[in-house]
Amino acid sequence: MRPLVADIDLDALRHNYQLACRCAPQSHSVAVIKADAYGHGALACAQALQNQAPAFAVASIEEALTLRQGGITQPIVLLEGIFSADELPLVERHGFWIAVHSQWQVDVLLAATPLKPIPVWLKVDSGMHRLGFAPNETAAIWRQLSAAPSVARLHLMSHFATADARDSDYFHQQMATLQALASELKAPLCLANSPATLAWPIAHGDWNRPGVMLYGSDPLEVPNAITQQLRPVMTLRSEIIALRDLAAGEPVGYSGRWRAPKRSRIAVVACGYGDGYDRHAVDGTPVLVNGQRCAIAGKVSMDMLTVDVTDVSDAAIGSDVVLWGTARNGEVLPIDEVARYCDTISYTLLTGVLPRAPRRYHGRSA
Incomplete structure (x- = not known):
């Protein structure tokens, strides 16, 4: 047979996940396994981490269903939320957690009557300018969702544009915006991607979202002592x-x-x-x-x-x-x-x- 193969070292994957946990011992680390675990095989990687990771994160409900069908029982976060209202019954049935970043998603949730409230991560656009609500409109939406019987365990989430840089004024601007909102709303936070997990303890929240670092890639512009411990998967x-x-x-x-x-x-x-x-x-x-x-x-x-x-x-x-x-x-x-x-x-x-x-x-x- 043709000799090309992608060897996947699951012990290295577990090592890298534990490194993420040691970076932020006061945080929970959701293992990001979107895009088929960055090409490594989502189900195999989830199975390798299922005794360590309290939750997983994917981009879409299709990815989440593949994990459920493979026997993964942990909470699974849909990082882009639902793409249409008819996905909400599947979210409820399988116990998925959802990001909410647009008004139409808020409207769907407020109109819903699920048997069990749905955990929600409300996304604020702190400066990435992709998904999320503007900071000046987030508080009102947070209060709406907090009062909704269809919503449970509300968190505030965002994404950093420059956390990979050694020093970044823009990162600090984003962080200041998020700290002000969290203080106002008394909101639990989910902010840190791989570079913020590795290099910015100030960004460590109730949940972190390590992604590419789990697979042994160093996301920082300048490696540090922690990234040098990453092992290729x-x-x-x-x-x-x-x-x-x-x-x-x-x-x-x-x-x-x-x-x-x-x-x-x-x-x-x-x-x-x-x-x-x-x-x-x-x-x-x-x-x-x-x-x-x-x-x-x-x-x-x-x-x-x-x-x-x-x-x-x-x-x-x-x-x-x-x-x-x-x-x-x-x-x-x-x-x-x-x-x-x-x-x-x-x-x-x-x-x-x-x-x-x-x-x-x-x-x-x-």
Whole structure:
């Protein structure tokens, strides 16, 4: 069979979740597993965390139902709330918690008569300017929902635009807005995403929402002592399927973008953009071959990519190739580093790995 596989280390996932908890010991940490757990497999990741995480968070009711059908019983937060009024009976039936960010959602809740009140996280737009109510209109809506028999366990939530920066005036502006609202309303808070969990204790609330950090990616512009403890969960691994010896000046791949600067050995690896590896990877993008650092040479193709292994004496057909993650000798190639060479972020690489690369789970509950 084709050797490409995405190895998923569930022990590393649990380690990263516990790190999030240690960052904010006074907070509850909801494990964010939207977008199929950032490409890692939502149900498998939820099952691995079900004895640790008090709640999970997803983007839509479809994602939440997949977890329920797989036996996950914890509360599940719908981070974008309902998309239509006819979803509310499903929310009630399955005990989902919902974000509320628009007036029409408020109206649906106020008109509803569920048998059991629905937990609600009211979203305030503190500066991200995507979803949520303006700060000056939030208090009135909060009081409406607080008085509604259809609503239970009301929290205030928001999202930071610049928490990944080492220092950010805008973060402090958002935080001041939220602190003022929370004080006025005596509202429990859910604010911290991964970077705020890792770097901004002031943002730690009743609930935090660690996401990409759970999968071993460092979301901060400048790593700190905590992010250096993160462990990669996904290792995208393949093998060398062919070797070519080239004279100096010979081109490799489409358009001959890379030319051998000297007599070189090129390895062909079974992985390409048809598997989700980013076609924008430039020459020099790092790869591990038998645990040794090498570099991509030439454009990524649909099913293959080419690597300069001139200095890897033991490179052979079948040699282990790590596109990101942990090699068998323990050497780590951070996905954040690969993302920079592709002019993107780790989120797009992780969520972009296609089903053609099978997930293979390891760890105590694999």
